[in-house]
Amino acid sequence: MTRYSVLLVEDELSMRLGMQHALSRTRYEVATAAEAETACQLLQERPFDLVITDLRLPGMSGMQLLERIHELHPGTGVILITAFPEVELAVQAIKAGAFDFLCKPFPRDGLLIALDRYFRFLDLKRENARLRGEQGKDEFIGESPAMLKVFERISAIACSCVPVLVCGPSGSGKELVAGALHRLSKRKDRPFIKINCAALPEQLLESELFGHEKGAFTGAQQARIGKFEAADGGTLFFDEAGEMPLALQAKLLRVLEDQEVTPVGGNRPRKVDVRTVFATARNLEEAMAEGRFREDLFYRINVVPVNLPPLRERGGDVALLTERFLRRFCALHGRQATLSDQARQALLDYDYPGNVRELRNAVEHAVILCTEDSIHLGHLPARIRNAVTAGPARERTEDDPPVLLAEAVAQFERRRIMEALEQTGGRKIQAAQLLGITRKQLWLKLKELDIAL
Numbered sequence: 065m066t067r068y069s070v071l072l073v074e075d076e077l078s079m080r081l082g083m084q085h086a087l088s089r090t091r092y093e094v095a096t097a098a099e100a101e102t103a104c105q106l107l108q109e110r111p112f113d114l115v116i117t118d119l120r121l122p123g124m125s126g127m128q129l130l131e132r133i134h135e136l137h138p139g140t141g142v143i144l145i146t147a148f149p150e151v152e153l154a155v156q157a158i159k160a161g162a163f164d165f166l167c168k169p170f171p172r173d174g175l176l177i178a179l180d181r182y183f184r185f186l187d188l189k190r191e192n193a194r195l196r197g198e199q200g201k202d203e204f205i206g207e208s209p210a211m212l213k214v215f216e217r218i219s220a221i222a223c224s225c226v227p228v229l230v231c232g233p234s235g236s237g238k239e240l241v242a243g244a245l246h247r248l249s250k251r252k253d254r255p256f257i258k259i260n261c262a263a264l265p266e267q268l269l270e271s272e273l274f275g276h277e278k279g280a281f282t283g284a285q286q287a288r289i290g291k292f293e294a295a296d297g298g299t300l301f302f303d304e305a306g307e308m309p310l311a312l313q314a315k316l317l318r319v320l321e322d323q324e325v326t327p328v329g330g331n332r333p334r335k336v337d338v339r340t341v342f343a344t345a346r347n348l349e350e351a352m353a354e355g356r357f358r359e360d361l362f363y364r365i366n367v368v369p370v371n372l373p374p375l376r377e378r379g380g381d382v383a384l385l386t387e388r389f390l391r392r393f394c395a396l397h398g399r400q401a402t403l404s405d406q407a408r409q410a411l412l413d414y415d416y417p418g419n420v421r422e423l424r425n426a427v428e429h430a431v432i433l434c435t436e437d438s439i440h441l442g443h444l445p446a447r448i449r450n451a452v453t454a455g456p457a458r459e460r461t462e463d464d465p466p467v468l469l470a471e472a473v474a475q476f477e478r479r480r481i482m483e484a485l486e487q488t489g490g491r492k493i494q495a496a497q498l499l500g501i502t503r504k505q506l507w508l509k510l511k512e513l514d515i516a517l
Contacts, residue, residue, distance in 0.1 A: 068183055069110075072096045073103045073117035073129065074145065083116070086172045092179070100124035104132055111137045114163075114182055118145040119153060127157055134161055141182050204240040205388060206381040210373040214241070217370050222248035227320060227365040229305075230343040232372025235421030238343035239303060241370055245341055246299040254298030257291050262307035270312055271328050274319075280329025292325045292336045299339045305365075306346030306357060313358045320364055340365070375419040385420060386411050389427035390439075401434045406441045414448045433490055441515070442485040449482055478513045481506070 070092045074080040080096055087094045095112070097103040100121050107115075115133055119126035130142050144165040146154045154165035163182050166174065206212070221228060222245050230238045239258070246256045264272055271280075275290030291300055302308070308316070319325055320340065324333035342365045351357035375382065386408070394401055403411070407430070416422050430443040441449055481499065488494035496506040509515075 067091055067093050068113040068186075069093045069095070070179070071103060071106060071112040071115045073098075073100060073115065073121065073126075075099060075118065075121055083175060086175060087179070090176065100126070100129040100132075103129060104136070107133065107136050107140075112140055113186065114141045114143065114179065116143045116145065116179075119150055119157070120147075127153070127160070130157055130160060130162055141186065143178055143182065204237055204244060205384060206378060207384060208373075208378040208381045210378055211381060214370060214372060217368075218244050218248065221245070221368045221370075223250055224368070225339055226367045227340045227342065229348075229366045229369045230341060230372065231348075231369060232343075232345065233374050233419055234345045235419035236372040236374060237420050238345075238372060239301065241372065242299070242301040242341040242343060246301075246339075249299070249339065251298045251339055255295050256299050256301065257295040258301045258303060259291050260303045262304040266309045266312070269309065270315065273312070273316070274325045275327040277327050277329035280327070284329070287327070290325065290327065292319065292338055293334065295338045296336050297338075299341060302340065302342045304344060305342040306344040306348055306351055308357075310356070310358065313361045317358065317361045317364060320361075375416040375423060382412055382416075382423065385423055386427060389424050390431070393428045393431040397428075397431055399431055399434065401431060401437060401439050404438050404440045407439050407444055410441055410444055410448055410451075414451055435490070440490065442482065442490045446483070446486045449486065450479075474513060477509060478515065481509060481513070481515060 068091065070087055072080060072083055072087070072094055074083065074096070075098050077098075080098070084094050084096055095106055097106060100117070101123055103115070103117070104124075106112075115129075117126045117129055121129070124132075126144055130144075133140055133142055142157075142162045144154050144157050144162050145168060146165050147168050151165075151167065154162075154167075157165065163185070164178055166178055206215075218241060228242075228245060230241045232238050242258075243256065246252060259272060261269065271284075271288075271290065273290045273292055275288050275293060276284050278284060278287045319336075322333070323336055323338070325336055326333045348357050348362050348366075352359050352362055375385075386403070390401070390403065393399075411423070411426065414426075418425075426445050426448055429445050430439045433443045434440075481495070484495040484498040485492070487498060492506055493503055496503045499506065501509075
């Protein structure tokens with residue numbers, strides 16, 4: 065059970081000792097002070113989960129102490145002790161940030177109930193913060209030198225306001241970089257808005273970004289703000305920025321320079337304060353050479369680039385990500401599965417042209433198909449399984465030894481059995497039916513061909 069820390073500030077000795085005794089007998093670690101000045105000294109030495117303080121104290125008042133607590137430790141809760149005639153003052157303290165107040169005299173149970181209410185609230189608050197902090201982080205982990213460089217770059221530029229260009233192959237986690245830049249910035253409590261430049265028709269993209277006035281075009285029955293205004297004070301993420309039409313690129317450059325947007329059909333610009341992050345899997349320098357991307361916009365958004373490596377260049381990160389995804393999808397789908405040695409090695413050996421996204425989908429695929437306690441090779445997607453069982457294909461040469469008929473037949477049988485198991489999700493009875501053999505014959509073939517499932 066969690067042992068919460070409580071600072072009790074009460075000048076009346078008998079009341080202070082009584083409350084300390086009541087709280088110490090439960091799950092609370094209690095420190096005491098007879099006046100606010102001593103309490104401030106204790107708070108400077110260490111944080112507390114909760115401070116309980118009388119409103120009437122010698123020297124600094126409870127209200128002044130409340131303000132000081134918020135300066136030193138904004139996350140610390142405060143419960144006030146007050147006499148009945150001071151309820152209006154206590155209400156003012158609640159508005160100033162106190163959690164609750166207790167009117168003298170109060171029973172021991174009343175004190176414990178008040179603390180229980182606060183710590184239930186605190187637990188919920190911490191859990192919500194933890195969940196918000198973990199959103200999108202499942203695959204944004206790594207210990208490889210390549211990813212450590214990425215993390216260092218993100219930490220260095222997160223609090224700046226300049227545009228960021230994130231480059232990397234499809235599925236490598238460019239959106240996760242944008243999310244991390246937002247979470248680590250001073251804009252973290254403001255909106256994080258995404259727009260996919262390839263998903264919208266060219267004629268709608270300008271309206272999506274800048275908004276439009278009523279009657280600006282057919283169907284514009286009312287005025288609407290765009291993504292820039294929606295993201296005001298926060299971050300706007302442009303996915304697949306290399307697909308942006310040239311005409312829109314010129315208007316976007318003007319917005320980045322002036323921090324103003326003009327809605328479609330309008331003539332009065334509106335000020336915005338937005339941090340922009342652009343992501344692309346394209347080579348924008350090649351796109352510039354081909355006339356598909358403006359040179360001036362490229363240099364405007366490429367002030368501090370972040371380059372994401374493909375998964376095949378991240379070494380041991382594959383194992384790290386695999387374990388994270390396995391825990392995540394087992395919890396999501398109500399399974400308790402582990403990876404067999406063969407399946408684990410197959411995942412480690414695969415090249416992942418689809419990068420982290422492909423690994424994530426492969427692990428979820430296996431978890432869904434697995435009906436036992438262990439994920440075997442047959443539960444993995446065919447492309448991974450075939451890469452392991454077949455190995456890299458190559459042309460035979462005259463120097464190669466002849467392939468015996470029995471060996472060729474074994475290779476064919478292995479491939480056909482694996483295909484049947486893939487089609488049936490690893491269910492052997494249905495796989496045997498597809499192959500036109502009995503279940504016993506399938507078991508014998510699995511043993512003969514050393515196929516571990």
